Structures are given as C-alpha cells and as structure tokens.
C-alpha cells in the first residue's frame with residue numbers, strides 16, 4: 001500500500017465528547033510513537049470560543065483525563081500541543097468559512113478533514129468547504145456516524161459529499177473496523193487453512209453476534225432516542241462484523257477487494273419485512289434494576305419522557321447464497337445489559353455419528369468463540385475424554401483450546417481503534433473504511449425491518465436492567481434448539 005500522508009488535519013467537532021475521549025488521545029498516541037508525519041498540524045474547529053492557546057489548554061485537560069497513565073508524559077504532551085491550532089466556527093454559517101480558509105492556509109501538502117456532525121449539517125459543511133477551495137485533489141475527508149438515519153437521508157449525505165469528494169477521497173468511519181480484534185477475524189479466517197473447508201453451511205450450524213453494554217443513555221438522550229439500538233449498533237458495527245465473518249475470501253488485502261466482498265454479502269442478506277419481523281426480531285426497552293451494584297432508573301425515567309425507542313434488539317438473519325444456505329445468524333445488542341461484551345460465537349455441526357453413544361459418552365458440537373472485548377481471545381471448544389478407567393462409561397467433556405491475545409501479545413501496545421483509523425486517514429489507506437455501496441445496502445436492510453415494525457405496530461418489551469434482554473430474545477434462538485452463549 002503506497003502511503004500518501006497529508007501535512008494538515010482539520011478536526012471538526014474538536015471540543016466534543018468524541019474528540020476529548022478518543023481523537024485527541026489517539027492523535028497523541030500516534031505522536032508519542034513518532035507515527036504522525038513530521039510537521040503535521042492539527043486544526044481544531046468547533047462552535048466554542050477558543051484561540052490556539054486556550055484550545056491547547058483544553059486539549060491538555062482532555063489528555064490528562066483520558067490518557068492511560070503510562071502514556072502521560074509532560075514533555076511529550078507539550079510537544080504534541082504545539083501541533084494544535086483552533087478556529088471557532090458554526091458550520092451552518094456560510095460566512096464562517098472565510099476565516100477557516102485563512103486559518104488552514106495552503107493545502108498543497110495535503111489535508112485530511114475529520115467531520116463529525118449532526119446529519120443535517122453535512123451538506124452545509126461540504127458546501128462551505130467547496131466554497132473556500134478545501135475539496136481539491138489534495139484533500140480527503142473522514143466522515144463519522146451518524147451518516148443519516150435511513151437509506152434516503154444517507155443517500156442525501158452521500159450525494160452531497162460526492163459532489164465535492166469522489167469516493168477514493170471519502171473515508172466513512174465505523175470504529176469497530178479499527179479494533180485490533182475485529183481485524184483479527186481476517187487473520188483467523190484467511191491466514192489459516194483449516195477453517196475454510198468447514199466455514200459454510202456444511203460445517204457451521206449457527207452464528208451468534210453479541211454486543212452487550214451496561215451503560216445507559218450517557219448524556220446522549222437527544223441522539224439515542226431518535227435512533228434506537230437497531231440504527232445505533234446493528235446498521236453499522238454488527239453488520240460489519242457479520243460481513244467479516246460471512247464474506248467470501250477477498251483476493252487482496254486492499255480497499256477494493258475487501259469492500260467488494262463485504263458489499264456482495266450485504267446484498268445477499270435476506271430482507272426481513274412486515275411478514276417476518278414478529279418471528280425474526282425482538283425489541284426491548286430497559287426498566288429499572290441494578291447495574292454494577294447501583295440502582296438504575298428505567299429508560300423513560302432517564303429520558304424524562306415516554307418513548308417507544310428500542311434499547312435492545314435481537315435478530316435472526318439469513319444470508320442467501322450457496323455458502324450460508326439455512327444457517328441462522330443471530331444478532332443481539334442492547335444497553336443496560338448483564339455485562340459489557342462483544343463476541344462472536346460460531347457453533348459447528350455435530351459429528352455425523354457418535355460411536356461413544358453406546359458407552360454413555362455425550363458429545364456437544366464444537367464452538368469457536370471470538371471475544372472482541374473487554375477481554376481479547378479466541379477459544380475453540382473441543383471434546384476431550386475425562387481421565388479415568390471408564391468402568392461406568394465414557395465421560396466426554398468440552399474443553400477450551402485458548403488463544404489469549406492479551407497474554408500472547410502482552411508486549412505490544414493495545415491501540416485505541418481511532419489511532420488506527422486516524423493514521424489510515426492521514427496516510428490515505430481506505431481498506432478499513434466503509435464504501436458507499438456498503439452503507440446503502442446496510443440501510444436498505446435496516447429500513448425494511450423498521451418499516452415492518454411500524455406496519456405491525458411492534459413495540460419494545462421491557463427487560464430489567466442487568467439482564468440479557470426480554471425473554472422473547474431467548475425464545476428466538478431456543479425454538480431453533482440454539483442457546484445464546486452467555487458464559
């Protein structure tokens with residue numbers, strides 16, 4: 001991959017929560033390890049009134065709050081802050097772009113823009129950038145979610161962006177793709193020969209993808225209540241995970257091959273519409289309970305008004321192609337659940353005949369568990385014989401073959417997902433960014449589900465905080481003889 005680093009980075013939303021928690025610490029991490037291009041300047045822009053000096057103090061406070069202790073080095077922080085500049089501006093105000101152009105200055109050495117804003121501001125932002133000539137050949141743009149709230153609005157944003165930035169200069173962010181363990185799915189599938197022959201409907205019985213969270217609204221009520229779990233988590237992160245698990249092997253590890261395969265996979269997702277939603281989806285909303293030993297309010301109490309927004313969703317999905325015919329993909333995600341966990345659990349088909357049966361030996365199907373967070377490991381559950389003389393029959397037990405990433409790679413630094421993505425944006429590698437056809441196919445599938453819910457008037461069922469969601473989610477798999485992997 002030819003690197004084509006830019007000389008400047010323009011960060012919209014530079015005082016927001018994402019910037020404080022993720023972007024500034026990530027840029028600092030890259031700086032500290034000498035990975036940022038020498039001389040790269042970072043221009044922050046947001047509505048808050050700051051000048052360069054006060055923004056540097058703002059950034060220092062964010063770093064002190066969010067940096068890991070072993071990263072906190074005064075000298076390095078001071079040198080990093082030297083890179084920062086700031087321009088106060090309101091994206092909806094056309095007149096604000098003139099002063100921005102002056103601040104950014106010459107971009108012949110390349111400019112990467114990071115745009116994270118409300119969907120309604122994408123268009124004015126792009127128009128404003130075009131009006132000051134910040135959309136030329138040397139400029140690329142990174143777009144943070146939410147990129148719309150349905151197919152139509154996502155198309156509008158994509159059109160507006162496309163009018164100024166052709167696809168090779170557009171970098172749509174899904175931060176899950178920046179996670180080390182998510183990229184490891186590719187290494188596991190395509191760097192080993194033994195999975196591929198059974199990685200299909202002949203070898204695999206079902207796939208489960210879980211992203212459970214213990215947090216609730218986290219001061220994001222306005223955004224979250226308009227979105228719900230389906231659009232906040234399934235449309236992007238969960239479908240991307242599904243694609244990495246289910247896509248055909250890409251010919252090359254580059255943006256074209258990988259994204260071609262993911263897009264094909266999204267097109268093969270079986271639509272779930274009004275006739276199927278009741279049987280194939282479950283929606284929930286949390287009520288009060290206990291989380292981490294604390295009493296927690298219900299969603300509507302936290303929100304302060306009545307709402308039919310789902311904070312939990314479970315889906316039984318299918319991929320209609322040769323490889324996956326008949327294999328259910330169970331997805332579930334929610335807020336205020338029993339524990340924080342992102343995991344993929346793949347259940348293999350049972351052996352065709354058990355010779356142990358007549359001697360009392362019970363077999364369980366093999367399972368591959370890919371834990372993405374909080375721990376990072378890959379576990380293959382295999383059957384083994386319990387030691388003994390077997391006078392009362394053969395005892396077989398499931399035991400894990402463990403690959404702990406934390407232990408195996410203990411010496412290497414665990415990076416924030418945004419470190420990888422910001423560096424790829426700065427250097428111009430699109431492999432881990434989402435292409436327009438992917439996003440639109442993802443929305444098409446999600447919109448059909450939402451329309452199905454509206455048409456059938458499906459409402460969320462309540463579930464107590466600190467649980468695995470409404471009991472209907474358990475029934476969703478159990479009626480197929482599958483149990484959620486909750487250990």
Ligand code: BG6
Pocket residue numbers: 213232233342
């Ligand atoms: C974001 C969602 O995209 O992902 C949040 O908007 C969610 O609601 C977050 O909490 C989860 O990300 P992670 O990296 O903590 O699993």
